[in-house]
Amino acid sequence: MTKEKILQAAINQYSLYSYHGATMRKIAQEVGIKPASIYFFYKNKESLFLDAFQKLLKDHLNQMKEILEDVHDEPILSIFEALLKGTVDYHKKHEAETNVYISLVTSPPKEIHQTLLEHIQTFDKWMTHSLLELIRRDKPEIDEAHSQKLIKQFSVILDGVFWEIKLYNDQELKQQIDEALYIMRVLMGGNEK
C-alpha cells in the first residue's frame, strides 16, 4: 500500500519537476512519511523511478488494450472513435502519467532508454496488428496494403490528437476529435457526411 503510494507520488513529482526536481523529501511528504522510510521499499532514487516508469508503461499498454477490447466487435469507424476518445480520456484522467510519458520520450534518461524504445515498438506493433485484423473483419474489401496505409494515416491523426491534449481545452479538443473522425471517414471512402 505504502509502496504504491510512493510510486504514485514519484510519478506526480516527476511530472511536475522531472528527475532532479523530484526530491525524495517531496515524494515522502506527499505520501506522508519521512524520506528515510522510502529506502525500506526501494534501494535508491534510481530504482524507485525505474519501477515507476515500468509501471507507467505497463499501465498505459493495458489501458489501450482494454479500450480496444471494449469495442472489439463494432465497425472500424467506431473503433477509431473509441481509440481517439479513449486516448484523450485516459490522458486527461492521468495527467501526471502523460506528462511523465512525454518527458520520457523527449529526454529519456539513459537507464530507461532501451525499455522505452521496446515499449514504443511493442505498442506500435500491437496497434498495427490489431487494427489490421479489425479492418479486415469489418471491411474485407480493403486489401492489406491499403489497410497499412490507413493505419499509418490514423496514427498521424491519433498522435495529433494526443499532442493537442496538452494544447487545447476540453471543448476545443472535442472539436478536434470530430475533425479527426471526419478525416478518417473520408479516408475510408465515406463521402457521406
Add this chain to the structure above:
Amino acid sequence: MTKEKILQAAINQYSLYSYHGATMRKIAQEVGIKPASIYFFYKNKESLFLDAFQKLLKDHLNQMKEILEDVHDEPILSIFEALLKGTVDYHKKHEAETNVYISLVTSPPKEIHQTLLEHIQTFDKWMTHSLLELIRRDKPEIDEAHSQKLIKQFSVILDGVFWEIKLYNDQELKQQIDEALYIMRVLMGGNEK
C-alpha cells in the same frame, strides 16, 4: 557573445535535464567559463531561464514566419507541404529547443505559464489567419467555413507529425509526411494522386 552562448547552453542543458537538472556548473562548463561568471550576465538561474525561454519562443515564431514567406506564392498544397517539412526540419535541427518547448508545454514553470499561453495563442491565430488568406488566394471557390475546417484538420495533422518527430526515425518520418500530404490532398477534394 558570451551572453548568447550562455543562453544556448542553458537551453541545451534544460533539454537534457529540465530545470533542476540543468545546473549552473554544467551550463558554465558547456560555455567554457566558470559558474560565477554567469552571474555577471544574469541575475540568477531563474532570470537566465526566463530569458532563454523567451528567446526560444520568439525564434520559433520567426522561423515559422520565414517558412511561410518563402512559399507565399505557391499553391496551397505546396504551402502545407512546406509547413510540414519546415516544421520537421526546424525541430530536427533544433532538437534541444524542441525538447524544451515540449517540456514547457507539458510542465510549464509558473513563471513562464502566462507567456507560454500567450505564445501558443499568438501562434495559433497567426497560422489560422495566414492560412485562411492563402487558401482564399489559391482556391477562391472554397468558402470561409470550409477553410476554417480545413485549417483545423491540417492542425491535427501538423501536430501529429510534430509529435512523431520524437517517435520515428528520419525514414519513417518521411513516410508519415507523405501520408499527411496525401490526407490533405484528399481533404481538398483532390482525387488525383
Add this chain to the structure above:
Amino acid sequence: MTKEKILQAAINQYSLYSYHGATMRKIAQEVGIKPASIYFFYKNKESLFLDAFQKLLKDHLNQMKEILEDVHDEPILSIFEALLKGTVDYHKKHEAETNVYISLVTSPPKEIHQTLLEHIQTFDKWMTHSLLELIRRDKPEIDEAHSQKLIKQFSVILDGVFWEIKLYNDQELKQQIDEALYIMRVLMGGNEK
C-alpha cells in the same frame, strides 16, 4: 543537547564576528558537527539566530531576577551593590552574550528589533518597579517622587558601570564600582562614609 550547543556556538561566533561573519561552518566546527547537521535542528541561519537572541534576552532577565531575589531582604544600599556587582559578574562570565547584547542594541537586525525593544522596556519596568518596592520597604521615609529620581540616578550609574566592563580591567572596574556605590550612598543622604 546538540541543539543547545549549536545555540551557544552561534552566540559565541556572533559575538566575535557579527551576523555575516558568524558562518554556519564555524558554528558547526565549534560544536563538532558538520554544517549540514545544523539544518536538522534549525530551518536556516536566520531562524537559528532568532532563537539564539530570544534565549539570550530571556537568560539575561532571569539572571537579573535571581540576583535581586538573593538580596531581597537586605538594606537598599546592599541591593544596589548586589545589582552592580551581579551585573558585572554576569557579563564578565558571559562575555559573548554581553557582546551580542551590545551589538543587538547598537545595530539591531530588523527581524529582532521589535523583540528587543519589548525586552528593554520589560527589563526597565521590572527594575523600576522592584526597586521602588524595595526602597519603600527599607526607607519608608523616602517619598515616591524621590524614589523615582533615585532609581533614575542609579540607572545612569548602572549603565555607566555596564559600559565600563568593556573599557576597564578587573581592578579598575572594582574601583569604579566603589565610586558608584559611594555616589549612591551620597545620593541617599548618607554623609557617613
Add this chain to the structure above:
Amino acid sequence: MTKEKILQAAINQYSLYSYHGATMRKIAQEVGIKPASIYFFYKNKESLFLDAFQKLLKDHLNQMKEILEDVHDEPILSIFEALLKGTVDYHKKHEAETNVYISLVTSPPKEIHQTLLEHIQTFDKWMTHSLLELIRRDKPEIDEAHSQKLIKQFSVILDGVFWEIKLYNDQELKQQIDEALYIMRVLMGGNEK
C-alpha cells in the same frame, strides 16, 4: 573627494552590518561607483577599514577636544554639562560612527586592537589631565586626591549617559542628563538645588 565618500560609506556600512556584512559592492553602491573603482584608492578591504577606523578615532578625539575648548573658561559644573551634552550631541549626529566605535570596543578586529587600546588610553589620560586642571582652576579648594575621585565618578556617569544614548529616546535622555548633572552637583558639595 571620492576617497572620503568611500571612507564614509565604509563606516556607514560597517555600522549596519559589521566587517563581513559591509561588502565592497554595497560600499561602492552607496558612493555611486563600481566595486573595482575602490581599489584605485585602497589596496584592499582591510586597508580601507583600517583607514576608516583611524579617521573615526581621530575625529572623535578632536571633537571632544573642541567641546572642551569651547567651555574652557566656564565653571567646572558647566564643563561637565558641556561634556555630557556634547557627547550626546556628537553621537546622535554621528550615529554610524558611534555604532562602529561601540562595535570596535566590543569585538575589536585584531588588526585594530592595539590602535584602539592606545586611543582609549590617550583619551582617558587627556580627559583626566584636562579635568584635573580645570577643577583646580575653578575650585582651588579641592585637593588633587579628591579631584581624581570626582573625575572617576564623572566618568562612570559620562559612560552611563553614553550607553543610554542607545537605550533611550531624546526626551528620556534629556532627563537622564539632568539627573547626571544633579549627581555631579551633589558630589561637588552643592546642597543647593
Add this chain to the structure above:
DNA sequence: CATGAATGAGGCTTCATTCAT
C-alpha cells in the same frame, strides 16, 4: 579614474543516503 569581465574561495542550503534505534 573608472569599469566590464572574469574567477577562486567560500557563503548558505538541499540532496540522497546511511545507520542506530
Add this chain to the structure above:
DNA sequence: GATGAATGAAGCCTCATTCAT
C-alpha cells in the same frame, strides 16, 4: 516498518579581487 540524526556532495550564489581596456 519507520524515523531521528547525521553527513559528503553538490546545488545556487556572493565575495573580494584582478586585469585589460
